Amino acid sequence: MGVAAALAVLGALLGGAALTLAVEHAFVRIDQEAGPARHTELRHNLQLPNADRWLLPAGPVVALAGVALAMVVLPLGPGLIGRDLGIGLFYVIVVVDFVVLGLALAGWGANTPEGVEACYRIVAQLVAYVVPLGLAYVGVIMMARSLSTVVVVDAQRGLWFVVLQPLGFLLYVVTGLMQSYRAPFLEPFAASLGGGVLGVVGGWSALVWRVALAGVLLVVAAVGAVLYLGGSSGPWLPGWAWMLAKTYGLMALMLGLGRLVRPLSTAETLALSWKILIPLGLVNVLLVGGLILLGVGPGA
Amino acid sequence: MERMPAQSPVLGDFGFVALVLLMAMGLALLAVAAFARAPTRTVRAPPAWAQFRFGYAVYALIFLAFDMEMIFMYPWAVVFADIGMSAFLDMLVFIALLSAGIAYAWGMGGLRWE
Amino acid sequence: MMAAFDILAFGACSFVAVAGALGMATTMSMFRSGIFLMASFIGVAGLFILLSADLIGLLQVMMYIGGFLVMILFMVLVMHDPGGAMMAGMELSPLERWFSKGLVPRDEATSAGQDDPASGEGRSHAGNRHEGHAMPHGEGRHGHARDHGGGAMPHGAHGGHAEHRHADHQHGDGGHGGMDMSMVTPVRPLAAWLAAAAGVVLVGMLFLRPAWPVTDAVPDPDSARRVGNLLMDKYMVAFEGAGFLILIGIFGAVLLARPSTHPDDPSRAAKAAVDAKPEAIRDDRLAPLAEAGGAPEPEHHGSHHGHEDHVG
Numbered sequence: 001m002g003v004a005a006a007l008a009v010l011g012a013l014l015g016g017a018a019l020t021l022a023v024e025h026a027f028v029r030i031d032q033e034a035g036p037a038r039h040t041e042l043r044h045n046l047q048l049p050n051a052d053r054w055l056l057p058a059g060p061v062v063a064l065a066g067v068a069l070a071m072v073v074l075p076l077g078p079g080l081i082g083r084d085l086g087i088g089l090f091y092v093i094v095v096v097d098f099v100v101l102g103l104a105l106a107g108w109g110a111n112t113p114e115g116v117e118a119c120y121r122i123v124a125q126l127v128a129y130v131v132p133l134g135l136a137y138v139g140v141i142m143m144a145r146s147l148s149t150v151v152v153v154d155a156q157r158g159l160w161f162v163v164l165q166p167l168g169f170l171l172y173v174v175t176g177l178m179q180s181y182r183a184p185f186l187e188p189f190a191a192s193l194g195g196g197v198l199g200v201v202g203g204w205s206a207l208v209w210r211v212a213l214a215g216v217l218l219v220v221a222a223v224g225a226v227l228y229l230g231g232s233s234g235p236w237l238p239g240w241a242w243m244l245a246k247t248y249g250l251m252a253l254m255l256g257l258g259r260l261v262r263p264l265s266t267a268e269t270l271a272l273s274w275k276i277l278i279p280l281g282l283v284n285v286l287l288v289g290g291l292i293l294l295g296v297g298p299g300a
Numbered sequence: 301m302e303r304m305p306a307q308s309p310v311l312g313d314f315g316f317v318a319l320v321l322l323m324a325m326g327l328a329l330l331a332v333a334a335f336a337r338a339p340t341r342t343v344r345a346p347p348a349w350a351q352f353r354f355g356y357a358v359y360a361l362i363f364l365a366f367d368m369e370m371i372f373m374y375p376w377a378v379v380f381a382d383i384g385m386s387a388f389l390d391m392l393v394f395i396a397l398l399s400a401g402i403a404y405a406w407g408m409g410g411l412r413w414e
Numbered sequence: 415m416m417a418a419f420d421i422l423a424f425g426a427c428s429f430v431a432v433a434g435a436l437g438m439a440t441t442m443s444m445f446r447s448g449i450f451l452m453a454s455f456i457g458v459a460g461l462f463i464l465l466s467a468d469l470i471g472l473l474q475v476m477m478y479i480g481g482f483l484v485m486i487l488f489m490v491l492v493m494h495d496p497g498g499a500m501m502a503g504m505e506l507s508p509l510e511r512w513f514s515k516g517l518v519p520r521d522e523a524t525s526a527g528q529d530d531p532a533s534g535e536g537r538s539h540a541g542n543r544h545e546g547h548a549m550p551h552g553e554g555r556h557g558h559a560r561d562h563g564g565g566a567m568p569h570g571a572h573g574g575h576a577e578h579r580h581a582d583h584q585h586g587d588g589g590h591g592g593m594d595m596s597m598v599t600p601v602r603p604l605a606a607w608l609a610a611a612a613g614v615v616l617v618g619m620l621f622l623r624p625a626w627p628v629t630d631a632v633p634d635p636d637s638a639r640r641v642g643n644l645l646m647d648k649y650m651v652a653f654e655g656a657g658f659l660i661l662i663g664i665f666g667a668v669l670l671a672r673p674s675t676h677p678d679d680p681s682r683a684a685k686a687a688v689d690a691k692p693e694a695i696r697d698d699r700l701a702p703l704a705e706a707g708g709a710p711e712p713e714h715h716g717s718h719h720g721h722e723d724h725v726g
Contacts, residue, residue, distance in 0.1 A: 006319045010327065045340040050347045052497070053516025055446065061328040068324035072317055083316045086309075087469050087638055090374055094476045101452075101479055108445055111497065112345035120354045123483050127356065127363040130480060134370040141377040147638050200343055204335040208328055267413035270359050274411055278366070278402065282395050285373070289388045292381050308466040309635050315419070349445075349497025352490050360484045361667035365660045367480050371473050372645065372653060379642030387646050390653065397657040401664035410668040 009082040013071045017214035046202030052109040059106025060208035066098025067215035077232045077239035088149040100126045107197040118196030121188040128273035129178035135281030139168040139288040140227045143297045153231030155298040162228040167284045169228045176220040183258040187266045221251035358410040431457030441513035444496040448486035466633040
């Protein structure tokens with residue numbers, strides 16, 4: 001029975017990734033494929049003679065593992081969850097970090113100047129997104145009083161958290177884009193680096209990277225729907241339909257908003273994160289704390 | 301069998317997680333196998349592992365400090381609503397300390413790309 | 415049956431923890447060293463989870479992924495051969511050889527047909543002499559760089575790597591047998607025996623201690639709540655004290671990173687990252703809204719750019 005559930009989780013990942021690529025396709029020229037991995041060579045295996053033979057293949061595998069593990073705690077509907085971990089939300093943050101780790105491994109492992117430079121930019125983006133993202137989560141956790149995704153969805157039966165914590169939602173949208181390496185935070189995959197990590201990827205790793213990168217956007221959007229948009233709750237339609245609608249709606253919103261701003265360089269991303277997002281995040285925590293003390297939000 | 305202590309649900313949960321992990325690695329292996337006979341192109345590039353000044357050293361150190369801070373915020377957030385004002389004040393002090401850190405770094409010109 | 419699962423899980427996590435630590439200490443690549451340490455701590459996190467301390471276990475993983483990636487970056491900032499390519503071509507003990515497998519030794523010179531990338535075994539004979547010259551500079555750099563350096567990261571774990579013995583620089587016998595540049599110091603056998611003795615003492619203490627009380631109580635599965643409550647009442651001082659320590663750490667980081675009063679020797683300058691202007695998004699239907707100021711206007715209709723050869 002556990003095996004069936006695990007297979008279902010992986011199936012949800014693959015299906016969701018395919019749908020994500022379809023949604024991203026709406027934002028790209030008709031003749032192009034979608035997603036950051038679109039320029040990778042799917043038909044050829046690439047051989048890099050100087051590569052680190054352990055780290056380079058480990059990259060995409062670690063990233064895929066991270067995304068698959070994150071799918072375990074996503075509540076796709078009432079009762080439709082891989083496993084309701086008591087510390088679900090914290091677990092999601094930890095596990096999506098593996099995607100960044102995988103990107104860094106692949107970048108360094110490639111041992112090309114572009115790949116190694118991309119590795120540094122990828123870690124820079126990690127340094128930029130982790131703390132503000134955590135602060136966006138913390139506001140929701142405070143109101144829901146739990147780290148479990150199911151409890152968070154349940155706590156929004158009355159009112160979605162986006163209404164109570166608009167600042168947190170904004171923070172989440174921006175840092176979610178950083179976490180999934182989409183516009184405007186695209187420097188690690190810039191054309192000036194020859195596509196960075198993805199410029200030297202081919203064959204099986206091209207396939208795995210497509211799934212992993214689409215998967216991370218899916219996970220970010222789905223967790224956003226759970227945290228701020230009430231997850232699978234809603235009238236008339238079954239829970240999973242709401243979850244689907246909210247996830248892809250949020251994803252389209254994030255992608256669209258991301259393209260309204262010009263791409264940011266790595267230095268600008270770091271400055272944005274540390275000078276603007278983190279102070280805002282700390283203010284958000286204090287605001288939410290104040291709201292809770294005043295009795296606003298789901299009752300105990 | 302009566303003497304066995306009850307199994308904590310955490311073990312079962314993480315057993316499932318381990319199962320999903322193994323299956324994801326299996327999926328990756330499938331992908332590798334699918335491309336086993338694809339044509340191969342060699343990429344020639346100069347080796348690039350060398351000493352490098354990556355420009356965001358101060359950001360990285362401050363990130364480490366704030367990572368430690370986030371560790372405290374997660375459990376605090378879970379119990380905050382149950383405890384109320386005293387927890388709020390404690391976190392206020394904590395956040396004030398950290399904001400002082402950021403303000404200092406910003407004021408001393410540390411938050412810039414080198 | 416449950417007991418078998420427990421034992422299996424415990425064995426797997428412990429194996430990962432120990433093997434990761436072993437790999438960290440013996441591999442030639444700095445980057446791999448950091449990754450092995452990360453893996454070792456993931457094994458430790460598994461042990462925490464087996465004790466039902468899931469929050470603490472995941473905290474370990476979260477801290478150490480971020481922390482070690484940053485630590486690796488600082489190693490790259492300061493160390494001479496972060497990827498292990500130069501060291502991989504030198505003489506290594508079998509354990510080091512195993513954990514350095516897959517690193518292709520750097521051989522710019524003449525060994526055209528001699529190296530076997532698949533096993534990392536190639537000894538670049540002419541290349542070694544070049545590296546022999548490079549090494550003394552490397553030593554000097556380590557010393558200086560640690561003073562100037564970009565931060566206060568402890569290099570302790572990698573002190574061993576840096577302690578090359580230059581004893582046999584230029585092996586007179588035509589370059590065969592390579593250079594003994596790996597971690598052979600005169601005290602190595604002593605250190606190994608000391609470590610083994612310490613291990614024996616610790617394990618002996620485990621076996622000979624009076625029995626620890628075994629309880630049937632199951633740890634509280636809601637560990638986040640328990641930790642939070644403890645933080646707020648019993649460990650309040652530690653909580654605020656930790657915040658204060660973190661603040662001091664930030665002060666230290668900013669102070670240490672200020673440009674020093676001694677100018678760097680220009681010949682020692684490492685390649686530095688440039689704050690480049692980012693590229694415009696080219697493939698978008700929404701591209702008119704998202705141009706980088708000053709970047710060349712992307713043509714998004716008509717000609718397919720022939721997306722450049724990305725590599726090399």
